Amino acid sequence: MNAPVSGHVVGLEQREGEVFDLGYRHYDGPRGGRGKAFMAVYDDGIRSVLGLGRGVAAKMMCGIFGLLVLGPAIFIISVAGFMSSFGGETDEIPLPKHEDYYVLTFIILLLFAAIVGPALLSPDKRNSVLSLYAVRPLKSLDYAIARWLAFFTFAMAFTIVPQALLYLSFVLSDDSPLGYIKDHGRDLWAIFAIGLILAAFMTSLAMAAASLTSRRAFASAGVIAFVFITAAIGGFGGEILTSDQDREEHGAVGNYGDEEVQAPDGDAAHYIHLLILPDTMIDGVSRWTFGDRAHFPVSPWYSAMTIAAVIAGAFGITVFRYRKFGG
Amino acid sequence: MAALLSARNITKVYEDTVALQDVTLDVEQGMTGLLGANGAGKSTLMTLFLGIIQATSGDFQVFGEDGGDPIQAHRLIGYSPEYECLPPNVSAAEFTTHMARVSGLPRTEARSRATDVLRHVGLDEERYRPMGTYSTGMKQRAKLAQAIVHDPQLVLLDEPTAGLDPAGRQEMLELIAQTSSEFGISMLISSHLMGDIERTCERIIVLEAGGVVEQGDVSGYTTDTETLALEFDEGIEAVAAALTNKGIAVTTEGRALLIEEASQDDLDTIRDVIVETGALLHRLAPRTQTLSDIFRRPAS
Structure with missing residues (x-):
């Protein structure tokens, strides 16, 4: 048998300074292991969200959502700037503050997660690309977590950057910028903390939905459906369980105006209301983080636990689905 | 010299089907053909060696090491499955670079190797086009490119000529044979077409209904x-x-x-x-x- 010489036969010699066709060459450099493979999948996830190396539609998607989440911040900053340039007091007009911001962008963030997020997992499954990852030096879970973190990076940017811009504009437009930072130092860590929670919420929902189906559209619909169906259960449940006394005092569940209200123990209506995840997220967790607890009937700890449970459950689904390639 | 792949009494049973039965074989350096009809167990054998599926019983070795932890072996193995496995909205340049990086190559090296390998397989002009627009022949070449981009020692190609017309098949086989002989990359090629194996391989393993019926040098059979x-x-x-x-x-x-x-x-x-x-x-x-x-x- 005329087997080729073992090891690597040099077919084409590479000389320094050559720029023309070298064809196939042997590679003798370093070969990374799982860590490098993990980073490569993460980087590819970032490129995928940005649409790099992909078509025009993929490139536009990220840009459009980026503009949409930044839009309100740009608007607020512009209006405040316009007012102050005419010598008006910006405090006089009710411009949204940090704690109001996610009221404006939560639905955009949710749509971003639903539409763009599944692109990081579902198509690889649908197009059998996973079988190529299965023969690379990484484990199935490395792949899934690298993808999860790639989307999480964008989710963090989309939640934090607009708020940070807002904060910067508040600092710069204040008569005493340093004084503003001193007085509002808490806002900074709140921006970071809520960014982290909201990003984890969006990412875990999108990735869990994507891990359950190889069709992107189903995953997108799944994310939206999950939020709406749980909200419907929370809403109807709240209506059914609301006591007459409660209704007389406060009207419908959740309509608490500016009063600081804590639910009396055992008031089931308020707890089932936690299933309205956007309310729980925005009014329960987000406002609480910014030190404003006037808008939610139950203790913020219950809101935080509800969101944590959703994040943990959804993350668990993703981990389970990617415990092994082809599993 | 130790075999690149070796299987000893491998049996693989799916719920009610025996995919491989008591398979014992060695894959040595050079070009080896895995011949068998559809359902003979070719793909099962390949995915088993790659560590994607587990054998029901038996032992196998990859590069002389027990096949239990495939991560290490995967750095020096390339694989192209029988079915389509390319993301349609991604360009070949992007994808091949990415696969090189996942195999552990540094970023700049991955990019330049992807360019070289795509040129080697004849996809130079089309490398920035989304792969969904490729013809079957071009897809087979792109699949080969991602399998060799990290300069592996052994490449497993499952039906690399599937869907090609006779001329396209001939070109693909020549490319594979040239890649193997010029660069010393050993290959295991599965096919249900004996002509494919006869023309390109030095050794042959014939599978039938999950068992090995023949294995040896091709020259021994074509006397x-x-x-x-x-x-x-x-x-x-x-x-x-x-x-x-x-x-x-x-x-x-x-x-x-x-x-x-x-x-x-x-x-x-x-x-x-x-x-x-x-x-x-x-x-x-x-x-x-x-x-x-x-x-x-x-x-x-």
Whole structure:
């Protein structure tokens, strides 16, 4: 048998300074292991969200959502700037503050997660690309977590950057910028903390939905459906369980105006209301983080636990689905 | 020298189907063909060696190491599955670079190797196009590119000529054979087409219904036989009739006459008959046994 010489036969010699066709060459450099493979999948996830190396539609998607989440911040900053340039007091007009911001962008963030997020997992499954990852030096879970973190990076940017811009504009437009930072130092860590929670919420929902189906559209619909169906259960449940006394005092569940209200123990209506995840997220967790607890009937700890449970459950689904390639 | 891949008494059972039964084989350096009909267990064997699925029983080794933890071995293995596995909205340049990086190559090296490999497989011009727009032949080349971009020692190609026309198949096989021989990359190629294996491989493993029925050097199977083959352009019937009259047993196979164990006297008679009948002889040679013959033989 005329087997080729073992090891690597040099077919084409590479000389320094050559720029023309070298064809196939042997590679003798370093070969990374799982860590490098993990980073490569993460980087590819970032490129995928940005649409790099992909078509025009993929490139536009990220840009459009980026503009949409930044839009309100740009608007607020512009209006405040316009007012102050005419010598008006910006405090006089009710411009949204940090704690109001996610009221404006939560639905955009949710749509971003639903539409763009599944692109990081579902198509690889649908197009059998996973079988190529299965023969690379990484484990199935490395792949899934690298993808999860790639989307999480964008989710963090989309939640934090607009708020940070807002904060910067508040600092710069204040008569005493340093004084503003001193007085509002808490806002900074709140921006970071809520960014982290909201990003984890969006990412875990999108990735869990994507891990359950190889069709992107189903995953997108799944994310939206999950939020709406749980909200419907929370809403109807709240209506059914609301006591007459409660209704007389406060009207419908959740309509608490500016009063600081804590639910009396055992008031089931308020707890089932936690299933309205956007309310729980925005009014329960987000406002609480910014030190404003006037808008939610139950203790913020219950809101935080509800969101944590959703994040943990959804993350668990993703981990389970990617415990092994082809599993 | 240790075999690159070796299997000892491997059995793989899916719920109610036996995919592989007591398979023992070695894959050595060079080009090895894995021949078998659809469902013979070729893909199962490959995915088992790659660590994607687990054997029900038996042992196997990859690069001389037990196949338990495939991560290490994966750095030096390339694989192209039978089915489509390329993301349609991604360009070949992007994807091949990415796969090189996942195999552990540094970023700049991955990019330059992807460019070189895509040129090597003939996708130079089209490398920035989304792969969903590629023809079947181009997809097969892109699949080969991602399998060799990290310069592996062993590449497993599952039906690399699937869906190609004869000319495309020939080109693909030449590319694979050239890649293997010029750069010393060992290959295990599965096919249900014996012609593919015969033309490109040095060794062959024949699978049938989950078991190995043959394994050895291709040259061992394609030796000359005692059968004399005479191919004619015209006048084959006249020659056949004349030879039968003179007591020489002939069988007709297409445009050829086959004569078993022809003696010197027989050869003289054959020469005379051809002259007498004026038939147009195209070729006269001892018949070479082909891999088709192995398939015609009942499995033992």
